[in-house]
Amino acid sequence: MHQTFDAALGINLLHANQEGADHNRAHFDQWGITCFNVMSSPGAGKTALLEKTLAALSPEIKMAVIEGDMTTELDADRLRQYGVPVIAINTGRSCHLDAKMVAGGIHRLAHDYTPSEFDLVLVENVGNLVCPAEFEVGEHVKVALLSVTEGEDKPLKYPIMFQEADCLLITKTDLAPYVEADMEQIAANVRQMNPDVTIIPVSAKTGEGLELWFEWVRSHIRVQLFTNSTQPRQPQPAA
Numbered sequence: 001m002h003q004t005f006d007a008a009l010g011i012n013l014l015h016a017n018q019e020g021a022d023h024n025r026a027h028f029d030q031w032g033i034t035c036f037n038v039m040s041s042p043g044a045g046k047t048a049l050l051e052k053t054l055a056a057l058s059p060e061i062k063m064a065v066i067e068g069d070m071t072t073e074l075d076a077d078r079l080r081q082y083g084v085p086v087i088a089i090n091t092g093r094s095c096h097l098d099a100k101m102v103a104g105g106i107h108r109l110a111h112d113y114t115p116s117e118f119d120l121v122l123v124e125n126v127g128n129l130v131c132p133a134e135f136e137v138g139e140h141v142k143v144a145l146l147s148v149t150e151g152e153d154k155p156l157k158y159p160i161m162f163q164e165a166d167c168l169l170i171t172k173t174d175l176a177p178y179v180e181a182d183m184e185q186i187a188a189n190v191r192q193m194n195p196d197v198t199i200i201p202v203s204a205k206t207g208e209g210l211e212l213w214f215e216w217v218r219s220h221i222r223v224q225l226f227t228n229s230t231q232p233r234q235p236q237p238a239a
């Protein structure tokens with residue numbers, strides 16, 4: 001976790017970030033877009049999951065990706081092969097995406113495309129089990145991944161992301177026998193942090209669980225559309 005108060009500048013960094021997140025959220029709501037913030041430690045399988053998601057749900061769901069990495073466009077290039085807009089954001093020395101960086105991404109999306117034509121923006125956050133959960137980017141939904149190779153104790157040791165998640169994917173289930181992962185214990189530890197979270201075990205390699213994930217995605221876009229159409233928000237002035 002970062003220092004959240006900058007004494008020199010006298011500002012609360014999380015508070016400033018929240019204003020940026022509200023700005024992004026207003027854009028998404030104006031355009032009727034649902035935004036998922038996809039988070040995990042490095043290598044848990046975010047890009048692999050997004051590859052499967054784009055392959056299965058496009059063009060049924062019109063998607064764009066905002067891809068956060070400290071350096072390189074390696075993940076962005078993997079996802080561009082699926083024919084959807086992928087906006088790469090290099091965070092430099094920052095180990096998470098913040099709202100301002102994502103604002104740059106969504107302004108670019110709005111510049112290059114007609115944003116109201118999109119249903120879902122998938123933000124792949126920087127691989128990091130701690131800070132991405134603290135820096136909202138304007139998402140409606142937080143999706144966290146925990147791979148079976150990371151150890152059953154991680155939800156207890158790094159609680160914030162697990163407490164905040166709306167959906168928790170236990171990834172790489174095909175590897176569970178090799179690392180003697182105790183799936184029941186992983187799920188119990190996640191539930192201890194967040195009793196109501198949806199838990200979906202998946203393998204991007206074998207396809208196990210992916211249909212459940214796709215259905216969860218579909219239903220959460222519908223919920224958002226329904227919420228927007230019945231309770232229109234007052235859009236904030238957007239730059």
Ligand SMILES: Nc1nc2c(ncn2[C@@H]2O[C@H](COP(=O)(O)OP(=O)(O)OP(=O)(O)O)[C@@H](O)[C@H]2O)c(=O)[nH]1
Pocket residue numbers: 040041042043044045046047048049075126127128171172173174175202203204205206
């Ligand atoms: N066996 C197996 N390997 C997987 C699975 N999903 C991803 N991997 C592998 O795990 C490694 C990391 O996967 P990525 O999808 O790049 O992980 P990531 O979370 O996007 O990584 P960062 O963006 O660097 O944080 C790659 O070698 C993948 O092929 C899975 O379901 N099973």
Ligand SMILES: [Mg+2]
Pocket residue numbers: 046047048075124
């Ligand atoms: Mg990745």
Ligand SMILES: [Zn+2]
Pocket residue numbers: 002094095096128131132
């Ligand atoms: Zn960070």
Ligand SMILES: [Zn+2]
Pocket residue numbers: 023027103107238239
């Ligand atoms: Zn704006």
